[in-house]
Amino acid sequence: MAGCWSGPPSLSDWHAMDVRLDAIRPRSLLQELAAPARTRPAVLRIDLSALHDIDSTGVAALRAASRRLSRSGIAVELHGASPEVARVLADTPEPNPPELPREPGALERVGRATLAAWRGLLTLADMTLEAMQGAVAAVMGRRTFSWRDVAEQLELMGADALPIAATMSFLLGLVLDFQTWVQMHHYGTESVVLEFVGIGMARGFAPFIVAILLASRTAPAIAAELSTMEMRQENDVLRVMGISPVRHLVVPRLFAITLVAPALSLIATTSGILGGLLVTVWLDPHWMSALETMLREMTLSDLWLGTVKSVLFGWVIGLASAFTGLHSGYGALSIGIAATRAAVASIFFVMIVDSIVTTLWTLAQ
Amino acid sequence: MTASGLVELRDVAVGYAESPVLTGIDLRIDAGEIVCIIGASGSGKSTLLRAMVGLLEPAAGAVHLFGQDLYAMRRRSRGRVLSRVGVLFQNDALFSSMSVLDNVMFPGRKLTDLPDEVIHELALIELARLGVDALPERMPQEISGGQAKRVALARANVLAPELIFCDEPTASLDPINAAVLGRELMRLRDDQGSAVVLVTHNMEVVRTLSDRTVVIAAGGIRAAGTASALERSEDPQVKALFRMEPVPRAPGGE
Structure with a gap:
């Protein structure tokens, strides 16, 4: 016994x-x-x-x-x-489990979380710096960089997302025009509705809707792919060959998103204006004059602001999703967690960047 | 045999988070030898291998590859050193988005300036050597575990590295595939002069392939020597491993 x-x-x-x-x-x-x-x-x-x-x-x-x-x-x-x-x-063996570690107190938990966040920030900064170096090396013609990877990503991120981006922004333009037209009609100023839609789409709505699309579609895809590669040790294979996963995997995606985001944004702007124009043509007998007003008031700087925003949104989404994908851990849940975090972090940082750029641009006017 | 050894570990402590799995590791591996690292599951063999290939920075001590301190050098220099190393991971780790052939051509494309036709030929030769040249266009998901392991070894060896690390190369392989892999590892040592470091549980592999065996137990190197010498060891940990009996718990062990 x-x-x-x-x-x-x-x-x-x-x-x-x-x-x-x-x-x-x-x-x-x-x-x-x-x-x-x-x-x-x-x-x-x-x-x-x-x-x-x-x-x-x-x-x-x-x-x-x-x-x-x-x-x-x-x-x-x-x-x-x-x-x-x-x-x-x-x-029957008598188990001898090790003593469970002491449960940390509230202060210790806060301290640990702060340290972890700080380390995460440093890692993100390191990854961003390495990505920038990799991008410069690729542009300078480094032989090992594969532009074919960029082309593949362009297709995945851009061509496949084009119909959705165009449809979403068309509908957004249509809804914006409708709702604004009803209000403006009370004051007899409906002729400026299309101008509002056009400028709004160019400066903010189109880049933002494209960013939401990229954050919900492309960011989880990038994070899940990189996380799977991490879990299957494919990235370790790269590391032991002396190949940086950031340069090999992240940089082509950043190049692709840098091109895709503004291109989609310009298409979304056009598509949104067409949606607005459709409503204007339907509701306003003087739609031609509304169109002329819009074309007269819209300037290149409106498109420029939207383009700059969309490039920044693209970088934020690319970096956030790559970071979550490469640092998601090895468990079965890690891929799902990485994809979710990538989407949430992308949208969050897009909002922050949008607020900063819009404020700075408005103050500069 | 080089003056400093291809791999030298000096008083290395390595582990995860704040708890070292292994401490005080001193190990030297020279060209042209097959070194097997054995130990019970969880003893830290794979952790040691990760430290040797630059994937896990030691908490203390230094890892030298080809005479250079791996963790003290800049990122790019480390890349140059690691490009002379081949690694076969336990789970094959083939790139799932590439065909078998592209997987094997990958190191040549990334690490050399050879023309693509030459790299293509080189990859096919390596695949043929391992008997998997009939599947170049298949994707890794479309081949068996044994085939994937052979393709992974072909990829690790395509540029004839001076040093090859293999983590459980024969795990989950049938005896025929295990023998093919074993023969290839011996060829790398004998014909190519490469050093091969094997982490394994397979005592048959240890007996037939190893020139030297290192036993990991109780958080450090418990014993080292030829397989036949270790087989006669009176150390209970070493005896248990060679006789495939439950490993007794060592004081301070895992």
């Missing part, structure tokens, strides 16, 4: 209580032993003589019960076991 289950031998018999078990019912053993334990004996002697056999579930139930009782100060003694039962009890 396992010696560690017995109570201290100095305890006298009048402190002891006997319990006979004719079967071990793992689900109810603790309740069965609760009644005798209520009298608080120093030793609970469990008679196993009626037990014909026992399996590991039975041993686990007995051990769990005796551990619980010993925590209440009641020692458990097993006796009367048949040779077969005694053999199983003796042969």
Whole structure:
């Protein structure tokens, strides 16, 4: 019988209580032993003589019960076991798990989280710097850079997203024009609605809707792909060949998104204006004059602002998704987590960049 | 044999987070030898291998490859040193977006300025050597585990590196595939003069391939020597490994 289950031998018999078990019912053993334990004996002697056999579930139930009782100060003694039962009890290994680490306090948790965030920021800065160096080296004609990878990414990010971007912005232009037209009609200023739609699409709505599309479609795809490669050790293969995964995988994606984001933004601007124009033609008999007003008031700087924004959005989305993909861990959940984080982080940083650029641009006017 | 050894570990401590798995590791590997690293599961063999190939910076000590401190050098210099190394990972780690042939051509395309036709030929030769030249256009998902392992070895060896690391090369392989891989590793040593470092559980591999075996246990190097000498060792940890018995817990061990 396992010696560690017995109570201290100095305890006298009048402190002891006997319990006979004719079967071990793992689900109810603790309740069965609760009644005798209520009298608080120093030793609970469990008679196993009626037990014909026992399996590991039975041993686990007995051990769990005796551990619980010993925590209440009641020692458990097993006796009367048949040779077969005694053999199983003796042969079942006694686990010796390491002590669980101490649960950190609130202050320690905050400290650790701050340190982790700081390290993450440094890693992101390092990755950004390396990506910039890689981009310069690629432009300078470094032989090992593959422009074919950029072309593949252009197709994935741009060509495949084009119909969605065009449709979304067309509908946005249509809705914007409709809703604004209804309000402006009360004041007789509906002739400026198309101008509002055009300038709004060029300066902010089109780059933003393209950014949302890239953040929800491209960013999770990049993060999931890089995370899968990380988990399958494909990136380790690159590292031990002396090839940086940032230069080999991230830089082509950044090149592609730098081209795709403004291109899609310009197409989305055009498509949004067409959506607005459709509503204007339908509602306004003087739609031609509204169109002329829009074309007269819209300037290249409106398109320039939208283009600059979309390039910045593209970089933010590319870097955020690459970072989450390359630092997502190795577990089965990591790919999903990386994809989700990439989308959320991309949208969050796009909003921040949008606010900063719009504020700076407005102040500069 | 070089003056400083192809690989030299000096008082290395390595692990994850803040807990070292291995400490005080001193190890030297020379050209033209096959060194097997053995130990119980979780003893730190693969962790040691990751430190030797630049994937896990040691908490203390230095890892020298080809006489240069791997973790003290700049990123680009480290790349140059690592380009002389081939690694076969336990799970093959073939690039899933590339065909078998592209996988094997990849190191040549990235690390040399050879014409693509030459790299293509080189890759086909390496695939033929390992008996997988019939599948160049297949994707890694379309080939068996044994074939994938052979393709991964072809990729690791396509540029004839001076040093090859293999993590469990025969794990999950049938005896025939394991023998093919074993023969290839011996050829790399004998014909190419490469040093081969094998992390393995397969005692048959240790007995037939290794020139030297290093036993990892209790957070460090427990014993080192030829397989036949270790087989006669009285150390209970070493005995248990060679006789395939449960490894006794060593004080301070894993």
